[in-house]
Amino acid sequence: xxxxxxxxxxxxxxxxxxxxxxxxxxxxxxxxxxxxxxxxxxxxxxxxxxxxxxxxxxxxxxxxxxxxxxxxxxxxxxxxxxxxxxxxxxxxxxxxxxxxxxxxxxxxxxxxxxxxxxxxxxxxxxxxxxxxxxxxxxxxxxxxxxxxxxxxxxxxxxxxxxxxxxxxxxxxxxxxxxxxxxxxxxxxxxxxxxxxxxxxxxxxxxxxxxxxxxxxxxxxxxxxxxxxxxxxxxxxxxxxxx
Numbered sequence: 001x002x003x004x005x006x007x008x009x010x011x012x013x014x015x016x017x018x019x020x021x022x023x024x025x026x027x028x029x030x031x032x033x034x035x036x037x038x039x040x041x042x043x044x045x046x047x048x049x050x051x052x053x054x055x056x057x058x059x060x061x062x063x064x065x066x067x068x069x070x071x072x073x074x075x076x077x078x079x080x081x082x083x084x085x086x087x088x089x090x091x092x093x094x095x096x097x098x099x100x101x102x103x104x105x106x107x108x109x110x111x112x113x114x115x116x117x118x119x120x121x122x123x124x125x126x127x128x129x130x131x132x133x134x135x136x137x138x139x140x141x142x143x144x145x146x147x148x149x150x151x152x153x154x155x156x157x158x159x160x161x162x163x164x165x166x167x168x169x170x171x172x173x174x175x176x177x178x179x180x181x182x183x184x185x186x187x188x189x190x191x192x193x194x195x196x197x198x199x200x201x202x203x204x205x206x207x208x209x210x211x212x213x214x215x216x217x218x219x220x221x222x223x224x225x226x227x228x229x230x231x232x233x234x235x236x237x238x239x240x241x242x
Contacts, residue, residue, distance in 0.1 A: 009037075011047060
């Protein structure tokens with residue numbers, strides 16, 4: 001087994017969510033790499049406000065400063081934290097987040113995609129963050145979910161079944177070429193939600209795992225990627241909120 005790790009950093013305090021992401025990543029990468037996960041020690045169980053985003057960024061900075069061991073790549077398991085460039089610049093290892101993985105996958109499929117995310121103030125927060133990164137064009141809508149009557153982390157398959165109706169409604173409303181599930185809570189649910197949905201459904205976490213694998217293959221054949229530099233680089237040009 002390799003002596004290097006993938007490290008998943010969860011910006012909220014939900015250790016169950018961290019464990020789910022680690023489980024999915026371990027199954028994806030197999031035995032070649034160990035996958036570790038750490039959760040924020042302070043902040044919110046579920047990030048829904050700008051203030052909680054700021055708390056999450058502070059928590060991630062603390063996690064980066066305490067990270068130990070040989071880390072091959074870090075995955076920030078949060079969709080749309082502000083100041084990602086600053087977090088990447090502080091990281092002692094290459095750091096990739098779910099926005100990069102999810103948006104990259106969506107834009108490979110279509111020039112018109114829509115995002116489903118959790119509730120709170122995420123639609124406006126995502127719009128600002130995607131605009132800041134130069135990723136606002138191409139996204140034709142951002143749909144936030146209402147407060148659920150069940151625990152989505154404890155019941156992911158129930159969440160997948162519940163998601164089909166809002167995803168279908170979003171497709172009817174804005175006619176996207178793909179729907180991106182933007183959030184760690186949707187990790188691994190793309191295929192389950194896809195059943196009966198007319199356009200591709202992408203979960204950002206699974207797409208990020210695929211991106212990590214692709215970038216490492218590029219590195220192995222001698223192709224450079226700014227995403228795998230320690231300092232990183234701002235994502236290139238590319239969601240207009242409906």
